[in-house]
Amino acid sequence: MLPLLIACLYLSKVTFTLGLVQISQPIGANGSVTFLAVGDWGRKGAYNQSAVAHVMGEVGAKQGIDFVVSTGDNFYEDGLTGINDPAFAQSFSRIYTAKSLQKPWYSGFVHIFFVDTIPFLNHYFGKNEEANKMNWKGILPREKYISNLLKDLKSAIRSSNATWKIVVGHHPIRSIGFHGDTKELLHQLLPILQANKIPMYINGHEHCLEHISNIGTPVEFLTTGGGSMAWRNVTHYERYKKNLKFYHDGQGFITVQLTKSEAKVTFYDGQGKTLHSFKLNAANNIKAQ
Ligand SMILES: *[C@@H]1O[C@H](CO)[C@@H](O)[C@H](O)[C@H]1NC(C)=O
Ligand SMILES: *[C@@H]1O[C@H](CO)[C@@H](O)[C@H](O)[C@H]1NC(C)=O
Ligand SMILES: *[C@@H]1O[C@H](CO)[C@@H](O)[C@H](O)[C@H]1NC(C)=O
Ligand SMILES: *[C@@H]1O[C@H](CO)[C@@H](O)[C@H](O)[C@H]1NC(C)=O
Secondary structure (H helix, E strand, O other): OHHHHHHHHHHHOOEEEOOEEEOOOOOOOOOEEEEEEEOOOOOOOOOOHHHHHHHHHHHHHHHOOOEEEEOOOOOOHHHOOOOOOHHHHHHHHOOOOOOOEOOOEEOOOEEEEEEOOHHHOHHHHOOOHHHHHOOOOOOOOHHHHHHHHHHHHHHHHHOOOOOEEEEEEOOOOOOOOOOOOOHHHHHHOHHHHHHOOOOEEEEOOOOOEEEEOOOOOOOEEEEEOOOOOOOOOOOOHHHHOOOEEEEEOOOEEEEEEEEOOEEEEEEEEOOOOEEEEEEEEOOOOOEOO
């Protein structure tokens, strides 16, 4: 935990608390915005978390990043005293704070929408250990919560004039990793992203890095869940054969550099090596490379 938080604060000069991004200085003064995104890191430095944090520090400094986006799972079981630990509710069952849709981050031409994806998953309402640990205070009744969240998201996206509207959630929509696609999000969230031509959806949950390109839609699916424990060695390559642009079963993170005309996404491994990158053109959202 600590090394990463310090690295983030040091680098980006923004406050970064439990998935909540609070900007504390004006950014994008030179017409560009760069952020780094990482997820699934809360391991008290173990599983290379500290090493990845260190590399994030170097890459972040080099790129002059403006802020850090966390794609969730900021604490794991071992970071908590028990199921009554308030940190659990704050950081796991409610990663993206009390509101269904967190106040989006906005800087003129970049608008980031954080969606709390946890209540969408039937898994967390089933009969299993994880479900038993959930704290649904403020979330129930679930259907109402979800429909309000989707309504808020739609209207926030529609009323935004930003060139780049990016949606961030914890769970993947499409993935070839251990967990795979999230059916609930495919059915409920994806249609909103498609209808509004959202260029990228960024998630964690899978402890790896992935880039799955549009499948009849404008959405690029970016997984950045390699903040600590990784190497799951379960990959379903057959699932998105044609649309899989990149997969790394290991630690790492991504950076997203945005100007009014172009976005560049770069995937780094846990040692800071560039593994994959691609560009999007704002005018038509067509891949430039
Ligand atoms: C940590 O990173 C090193 C270098 O990439 C790798 O060899 C090692 O397996 C990683 N350890 C864990 C626990 O992921
Ligand atoms: C914007 O400024 C940051 C540092 O403040 C720098 O790292 C970055 O390269 C600049 N971007 C452009 C497009 O000039
Ligand atoms: C978006 O643009 C419209 C028309 O130019 C303007 O009326 C509206 O205030 C803008 N909205 C925001 C959130 O800036
Ligand atoms: C990963 O999984 C494959 C297929 O199940 C297996 O052959 C291989 O030995 C595994 N590798 C590791 C490092 O566990």
